[in-house]
Amino acid sequence: MSLLEQRYRSVLRLLPASYRAEREEEMVAAFMELSGEVPDELNAHPRWGEVASVLALSVRVRLGASSASPRSFAWGEAVRLVALLGLAFQSLYAVFTVADLFRRVTLDGDPGFVGAPGSFERLLIVGGSGMVVCSAFAFIAIMQGRAGVAKIAAVLGVAPVTASFLMSILVLGPSGGRALSEAGGLVFTAVPVIALLLGFHGDVPPRRRSWALTLAPLAAGVVALGWVEVAGALRLYLSPWLYLWLDLAGMTIPVWAAASVALPARRRPPSAALAMSAFGLLLLADRLPLLDYMPEGVPWAMACAQCVLLGVLAAALAWAGVRALPGGRAAVLPGPDQVGERSG
Amino acid sequence: MNITEPMFLALTALVDEPRHGYGIVQEVDRLSEGRVQLKIGTLYGVLDRLSAEGLVALDREEVRQGRLRRYYRLTDEGADALREEAARMAANAGAANARLRARLRSQAAGGAA
Secondary structure (H helix, E strand, O other), rough: OHHHHHHHHHHHHHOOOOHHHHHHHHHHHHHHHHHHOOOOHOOOOHHHHHHHHHHHHHHHOOOOOOOOOOOHHHHHHHHHHHHHHHEEEEHHHHHHHHHHHHHHHHOOHHHHHOOOOOHHHHHHHHHHHHHHHHHHHHHHHHHEEHHHHHHHHHHHHHHHHHHHHHHHHHHHHHHHHHHHHHHHHHEEEEEEEEHHHOOOOOOOOOOOOOHHHHHHHHHHHHHHHHHHHHHHOOOHHHHHOHHHHHHHHHHHHHHHHHHHHHHHHHHOHHHHHHHHHHHHHHHHHHOHHHHHHHHHHHHHHHHHHHHHHHHHHHHHHHHHHOOOOOOOOOOOOHHHHHHOOEEO | OOHHHHHHHHHHHHOOOOEHHHHHHHHHHHHHOOOOOOHHHHHHHHHHHHHHOEEEEEEEEEEEEEEEEEEEOOHHHHHHHHHHHHHHHHHHHHHHHHHHHHHHHHHHHHOOO
């Protein structure tokens, strides 16, 4: 076996074992015919294009569309649902961001908050808020079957939190509570975007969902905004028991927990349990850094309670989802009755 | 089903005879005059999708010089799908050409006036 063949077989290990069992020899044969005889002395590697094509195939096989095996389809649906849940949350956040920006610019009017009119600082703040709104556009686009537009908007939407994370690393260094918090925020925001990029691949047919579902997160954001105003008027933020349940992630945790508990009773598919588990872990990534800097006493205990709730429920959902997954991968090729005799 | 260009070319490559993986890569390269050079991972993604839709099927297997070759053939459903897609593309091309001819005529008339 030549060095090039060995290296190509290593690349093929990106594919699931069941797929390799059916396709590896055939793919190696095609690749070696394409490459021709290459002496080991040349120390040849598979080209990046070939590696990328195997990587893309691996994603398609593992995160299948409806025509894939039930197990691969279930994983694919789980990843796609994580993308939708994450972007739905970002849509809620976009409502808060726009409302906050509007209030700061029009009502408060303090240049200390938004920079002087026409200044670079204001451009940065308004631009950053605009990019957060891109996540809401991404959600609307994917719900209306526009995967390409959704992917571009989602990548733009994750830019502010990425920039904030990089700034905190550069300014404060990789350790410290702020960096940990920024890292948690980055994981929470970026993972759904990665799920969107991977899950909605070319095999997944565009699917348009109802406008009611599409706009539901924005409506929920307005409701949540109203609740925050009410909570502010009632001075609920002063209560150490309630403080951590009144921000957007804090409000989402009980909703997520209620939906998670309702899941098994409603006999949802395993993909829903897995996606809810993953979303719970993302909320946990956002919440865990609180343990580092929350004051001792009730606030720290509340942060701890949220983390325990998220961790335990997410683990239970993952266990239920994995157990309910359908069996192994179906054959990609037609049955042997359709295959002629082997000739040597 | 949305037939992408690599899928269209792979189906076209199988119209005249069954071909194995590398044979399809070569034929697609010829058909597209070198514009589309299928990577092996892309080819098998295309073959998976076409097989799942019943547009191509495994024809036979051979072992040549110790290497496995699987030959794929176009099914009747595949031929129908290719015919429909080719007709759709021809109709689009016809519409584009008709409008381009009309544009040329109007430009010529404008130049003459």
